[in-house]
Amino acid sequence: MLEQNFKQYKPYFELLDQLFEVERKLDKIQEENSITRNLNKMKDIFENLFSNSSGADVGFTYHDPIGEQYNETRLDLEASIAGNSTENLIVTEVIKPIIRYKSGGSTLIARKGVVVVESKNTK
Amino acid sequence: MENTINFGIDLGTTNSAIAKFVKGDVVVFNNPLDYGRSTLPSVVYYKKDRIVIGNKAKEYLERDPKNVVGLFKRKMGTSESFQIKSINESKTPVELSAQVLKELKTFVNTGDSLESVVITIPASFDSIQSNATKEAGKQAGFKQVVLLQEPIAASLAYANMKKSKEMQDGNWLVYDLGGGTFDVALVRIKDGEMKVVDHEGDNFLGGSDFDRLIVEKLIIPKISEEYSFEDLENQMKSASGKYNAKYYSLLNQAEEAKIRLSAVSSAEIIVERMEDEEGNEVDMEITITKSEFNNLIKDSIDGTIEMIKTILTRNSLKSNDIQFNLMVGGSTFIPFVRQHVEEVLQIPSNCEIDPTTAVAVGAAYYAATKQKEITKEKSEKKKSSLSIKASYNKASKESDELFAARVQGNTDGLFYKITRQDGGFDSGLKPLSERINEDLPLVENTYNFFTLTIYDGENNVVETDIEPIGINSGFGISGQPLPEDICLEVDDYDNPGHTRLALIFERNTVLPTKRTLTFPINKPILKGNESDRLWINVYEGPQTSLPEANKLIGVIEISGKQVSRDIAKGSDLEITIMISESRDVTVSGYLNMSDQEFKNVFNPKERDTNVSLLKGQVLDLSSKLDEEIELATDKEDYETASALSKVKKEMESVAEEAEKLSDDDVTDKRYQLEDKKRKIAQEIDSATKNKRLQKATDHYYDIKSECEELIDASGNDHERKTFNDIVNQEASFMATKSSLKIQEKSDELQAIIGQIRWRTPEFLKGIFAYLIENQAKMNDQSQAKSLIDAGKFAVESQNWDRLREINFGLFDLMPRGSKDEISTKIGFGL
Numbered sequence: 001m002l003e004q005n006f007k008q009y010k011p012y013f014e015l016l017d018q019l020f021e022v023e024r025k026l027d028k029i030q031e032e033n034s035i036t037r038n039l040n041k042m043k044d045i046f047e048n049l050f051s052n053s054s055g056a057d058v059g060f061t062y063h064d065p066i067g068e069q070y071n072e073t074r075l076d077l078e079a080s081i082a083g084n085s086t087e088n089l090i091v092t093e094v095i096k097p098i099i100r101y102k103s104g105g106s107t108l109i110a111r112k113g114v115v116v117v118e119s120k121n122t123k
Numbered sequence: 124m125e126n127t128i129n130f131g132i133d134l135g136t137t138n139s140a141i142a143k144f145v146k147g148d149v150v151v152f153n154n155p156l157d158y159g160r161s162t163l164p165s166v167v168y169y170k171k172d173r174i175v176i177g178n179k180a181k182e183y184l185e186r187d188p189k190n191v192v193g194l195f196k197r198k199m200g201t202s203e204s205f206q207i208k209s210i211n212e213s214k215t216p217v218e219l220s221a222q223v224l225k226e227l228k229t230f231v232n233t234g235d236s237l238e239s240v241v242i243t244i245p246a247s248f249d250s251i252q253s254n255a256t257k258e259a260g261k262q263a264g265f266k267q268v269v270l271l272q273e274p275i276a277a278s279l280a281y282a283n284m285k286k287s288k289e290m291q292d293g294n295w296l297v298y299d300l301g302g303g304t305f306d307v308a309l310v311r312i313k314d315g316e317m318k319v320v321d322h323e324g325d326n327f328l329g330g331s332d333f334d335r336l337i338v339e340k341l342i343i344p345k346i347s348e349e350y351s352f353e354d355l356e357n358q359m360k361s362a363s364g365k366y367n368a369k370y371y372s373l374l375n376q377a378e379e380a381k382i383r384l385s386a387v388s389s390a391e392i393i394v395e396r397m398e399d400e401e402g403n404e405v406d407m408e409i410t411i412t413k414s415e416f417n418n419l420i421k422d423s424i425d426g427t428i429e430m431i432k433t434i435l436t437r438n439s440l441k442s443n444d445i446q447f448n449l450m451v452g453g454s455t456f457i458p459f460v461r462q463h464v465e466e467v468l469q470i471p472s473n474c475e476i477d478p479t480t481a482v483a484v485g486a487a488y489y490a491a492t493k494q495k496e497i498t499k500e501k502s503e504k505k506k507s508s509l510s511i512k513a514s515y516n517k518a519s520k521e522s523d524e525l526f527a528a529r530v531q532g533n534t535d536g537l538f539y540k541i542t543r544q545d546g547g548f549d550s551g552l553k554p555l556s557e558r559i560n561e562d563l564p565l566v567e568n569t570y571n572f573f574t575l576t577i578y579d580g581e582n583n584v585v586e587t588d589i590e591p592i593g594i595n596s597g598f599g600i601s602g603q604p605l606p607e608d609i610c611l612e613v614d615d616y617d618n619p620g621h622t623r624l625a626l627i628f629e630r631n632t633v634l635p636t637k638r639t640l641t642f643p644i645n646k647p648i649l650k651g652n653e654s655d656r657l658w659i660n661v662y663e664g665p666q667t668s669l670p671e672a673n674k675l676i677g678v679i680e681i682s683g684k685q686v687s688r689d690i691a692k693g694s695d696l697e698i699t700i701m702i703s704e705s706r707d708v709t710v711s712g713y714l715n716m717s718d719q720e721f722k723n724v725f726n727p728k729e730r731d732t733n734v735s736l737l738k739g740q741v742l743d744l745s746s747k748l749d750e751e752i753e754l755a756t757d758k759e760d761y762e763t764a765s766a767l768s769k770v771k772k773e774m775e776s777v778a779e780e781a782e783k784l785s786d787d788d789v790t791d792k793r794y795q796l797e798d799k800k801r802k803i804a805q806e807i808d809s810a811t812k813n814k815r816l817q818k819a820t821d822h823y824y825d826i827k828s829e830c831e832e833l834i835d836a837s838g839n840d841h842e843r844k845t846f847n848d849i850v851n852q853e854a855s856f857m858a859t860k861s862s863l864k865i866q867e868k869s870d871e872l873q874a875i876i877g878q879i880r881w882r883t884p885e886f887l888k889g890i891f892a893y894l895i896e897n898q899a900k901m902n903d904q905s906q907a908k909s910l911i912d913a914g915k916f917a918v919e920s921q922n923w924d925r926l927r928e929i930n931f932g933l934f935d936l937m938p939r940g941s942k943d944e945i946s947t948k949i950g951f952g953l
Binding site: 082085095106 | 180639
C-alpha cells in the first residue's frame with residue numbers, strides 16, 4: 001500500500017506548495033477581491049482530481065502543521081530541530097506542507113511536510 | 124527454495140540499503156516508512172522506552188547527541204563504545220550496526236526469511252573491522268554473512284548492467300562521494316579476478332557540506348548586504364542564536380537548489396518571514412547560478428582529485444592506464460563533479476549506474492553467485508504463542524486516542540512496533556511486556572488504520588492473533604446519516620421546458636457534509652431587471668422523483684435587482700451546499716462575474732416557502748397534469764388517465780388559491796399550499812412512474828439494437844468493449860426501476876453511436892447535404908461557400924476525415940438559436 005508511487009505527481013505537489021504559500025500570504029493581508037475564493041476553488045479541484053471505481057472523489061489535499069507537536073514518531077514530517085532542547089518540540093516554521101492523497105474515506109501521506117521544530121521550553 | 128544467498132546489503136557510514144537478486148535482475152527494496160526512498164540513514168536513537176532507526180533518528184542527531192549515534196561505522200573494530208544517556212548503557216559500534224541491519228530486514232516484503240546475506244565493507248577495513256561487521260550481521264540474526272568490498276560491489280553493478288560479466292583486464296577507479304563521506308579505490312581485474320589495489324578517503328566530505336557552503340558563503344552574505352544584521356552567520360548557526368530555525372529552513376532550500384542546479388543553470392532561494400534588527404521584513408529572492416555553485420565546491424573536489432593523484436603515483440600509473448572512473452554516491456549527480464574530475468585527470472567519468480544504490484545492487488549480484496551454507500534446519504515458523512487482547516475507542520474526536528492491550532504468553536526478548544497505514548506514524552521498536560499502552564495520533568475526518576507487529580530479538584516477525592486497529596476520527600461519531608437524497612433542481616436539457624433533479628448528496632451520507640458545484644448560467648441576468656432570475660432550489664427526497672414532489676429545504680433567488688452588474692450568459696455560478704450535523708442547510712450561490720455571494724441558512728424546523736416560486740410551480744404542475752392526462756387518454760391507458768383526473772380537481776383549487784396569494788403573505792396559507800402541491804406532485808409522479816419507466820426502457824432497447832448493428836458494421840474493439848460493458852450491467856440497472864438510470868445508459872450507448880457515425884461516409888455525406896441545404900442561414904456566407912466547395916472536393920476524393928472537419932466547421936456557422944432550444948427556467952442545467 002505504501003509502495004504507491006507518487007513521484008509522477010510531483011508537478012501537482014509543486015502547485016499545491018504554491019497554493020499553500022499564497023494562502024499563507026493572503027492570511028496576512030486585507031484584500032477586497034475575494035482571492036480566497038479562487039484559492040479555495042483551486043484546492044477543491046486538487047481534492048477531486050480523479051474518481052475511483054466506485055465514483056468517490058480522489059485527489060490531493062495539503063495540511064499546514066504549524067504549531068503542532070512534534071516527536072520522532074511523526075513520519076508525516078521531515079523536521080530540522082533548531083535550538084538547544086529536544087523536549088516538547090513544536091513546529092515553528094513550515095517550509096512545505098504535508099500533502100495527503102485522499103480516496104473516499106481513506107488517506108495516505110503522498111509527500112511529507114518539511115518543517116523546522118523548536119522546543120516550547122526555549123520559546 | 125533458493126540455494127544462493129541473493130540478498131545484498133550496503134551497510135554505509137551515512138546511508139544503508141538492501142537489495143535482492145531475482146531471476147537475473149536486482150530489486151532494491153524501498154524504505155517502508157519513507158516511501159520513495161530506498162535508503163535508510165545509518166543512525167540509531169535510543170529513547171527510554173524505544174529504539175528509533177533511520178530518518179527520524181537522523182533528525183535528532185545534532186540536537187540530542189547523548190542519545191543518538193551516527194557515523195559509528197568509522198569506529199568499527201575499535202574498543203570504543205557510545206554511552207547512551209537515556210538508557211544508561213553503552214553501545215558498541217557492532218551493536219549499533221546490528222540495529223541498522225535489523226531495521227533493513229523490515230524493508231523486505233517478499234516474505235523471505237533472511238538467514239544468509241552479503242554485507243559490503245569499505246576497502247579500508249582491516250580484518251578486525253571486517254570481523255566486527257560479520258559479528259554485527261550475526262547479532263542481527265543472520266546465520267551466514269559474506270563480506271564484499273564496496274568498490275568491488277559498485278564495479279559488479281556496472282559489469283552486470285553492461286551484461287559483460289567478463290570485464291577486460293585492466294584498472295579503473297571507483298569514486299564514491301556520498302552524503303557525508305568520500306572514498307576512492309583503484310580496482311584491478313587480472314585473469315578474471317577483481318581486487319582493490321589501493322584506496323584513499325575523507326570521512327568528512329559529502330553533499331551535506333555543499334548545502335552548508337551555499338547557505339554560509341552565498342545566502343548569508345547576500346542577506347547581510349541588503350538588510351542590517353549583526354553577525355548573522357553566528358546567529359543562525361548557534362543553537363541558541365536568534366535565527367537558528369531560519370538556518371535549517373535555508374539549508375533545506377539550499378539542498379533543493381543544489382539538486383535543481385544539476386539540471387538548470389540557475390535556481391532561486393526565497394528568504395522571507397524574518398525581520399532584520401531594525402524591524403524590516405526580509406523579502407528576497409536570491410538567484411544562485413551554476414557557476415557560483417561550482418566555484419563554491421571546487422576546492423573540495425580538487426581535494427578528491429589530489430587523492431586520486433596520490434593513488435596513481437603510488438602505483439606508478441598514468442591517467443591513460445585507467446579505463447574509467449566509476450561514479451558512485453549521490454553527490455556524483457552534480458555535473459561539475461563529473462566534469463571537473465574528468466578534465467583534470469583526463470580519465471573518463473563513468474556515470475552509467477544509479478549512484479545511490481550501486482553498492483547494494485552489486486552486493487546482490489555477488490550474493491546470487493554465493494551458495495547458502497546453512498544446513499536447512501527446518502525453519503519452523505514461529506507458532507503464534509502470543510494472544511493479544513486490545514481495547515480502544517473505535518471512534519474518536521480527539522487528536523490522539525489511547526490504545527491499550529494485554530498480552531498473554533511469553534514476552535521475553537520480544538519487541539513491538541505500531542505503525543499507521545497512511546505512513547504517517549511509527550512508534551519505534553519497543554520492548555514488549557504484558558501490557559501495551561500507546562497514544563495513537565489520528566488524522567482528522569478519516570479512518571485511521573494501525574498495525575501492531577511483534578518482533579523477536581532479531582527483528583523476525585512473530586505471528587499473533589491481533590487484527591488491524593481501526594479508529595474513525597471526526598465524522599461518524601455524532602454525525603447522523605441523511606435520511607433522504609439531497610438534490611438540486613436544474614434545467615433538463617434533454618427535455619426542453621422541464622426541470623429535473625441533480626443528486627448532490629446521496630441518502631445515508633454522513634453529516635456534516637459539503638459540496639461545491641459550478642454551472643455556466645444559460646441566460647443573461649441584466650442589472651436592475653427583476654424578471655431575470657436564477658433559482659437555487661435544494662430538495663430533499665428521491666432523485667428519481669419530479670422536483671415538485673420533493674420537499675424544498677432551501678432556496679435562493681437571484682434577480683437582476685440584486686446583481687451589481689450585468690451577468691452574461693455562460694458565466695459561472697458556483698453553488699455550495701453544506702449540511703451541518705444538526706441538519707442546518709447552508710446554501711450559497713456565487714456569481715463569478717460580479718464577485719457577489721448570495722447565502723442563506725435554512726433550518727429544518729423552520730419552513731421557508733417562497734411565494735413566487737410556489738406560484739410558478741403550481742402553474743407548471745397544472746400544465747404538466749393536463750399534458751399527462753391527454754397523453755394517457757391518447758394511449759388508451761385509461762387507468763392512468765382516471766387516476767390523474769382525480770387529482771385534477773384538487774389541482775384546480777390549489778391553483779386558484781395560489782393565484783390569490785400575495786408575494787408578502789404572512790399567514791400559514793403558503794405552507795398549506797406547498798404541502799398540497801407536493802402531495803399532488805407525488806400523485807402525478809406515482810401515476811406516471813410506470814409510463815416513464817416504460818418509455819425509458821423502450822428507448823434503451825431501441826438504442827441498444829441500433830448500436831449493436833452499427834458496431835457489427837463498422838465499430839472498433841474499444842467501442843465493442845464499451846458496448847458489452849453496458850449490456851453486462853443491464854440486469855442491475857434495469858432492476859433499479861429508475862428511468863433516470865436507464866436513460867443514463869441509453870445516453871452512453873448514444874455516445875457510441877455518435878462516435879461510429881461520425882466515421883461512416885454515408886452519415887457524413889448526409890450531414891453535409893443537410894448543411895448545404897441550410898447554407899442560406901449561415902453567419903459567414905463567404906466562409907460557408909469555401910467550406911462547401913472544400914467539402915464537395917472531399918466527397919469526390921473520398922477524404923472522410925476532411926469531410927468531418929468541414930461538417931464541424933459548417934455547424935459552427937449555423938445561427939446559435941437553431942442548434943437547440945434550451946429551457947432556462949432555473950438558469951442552469953444538465
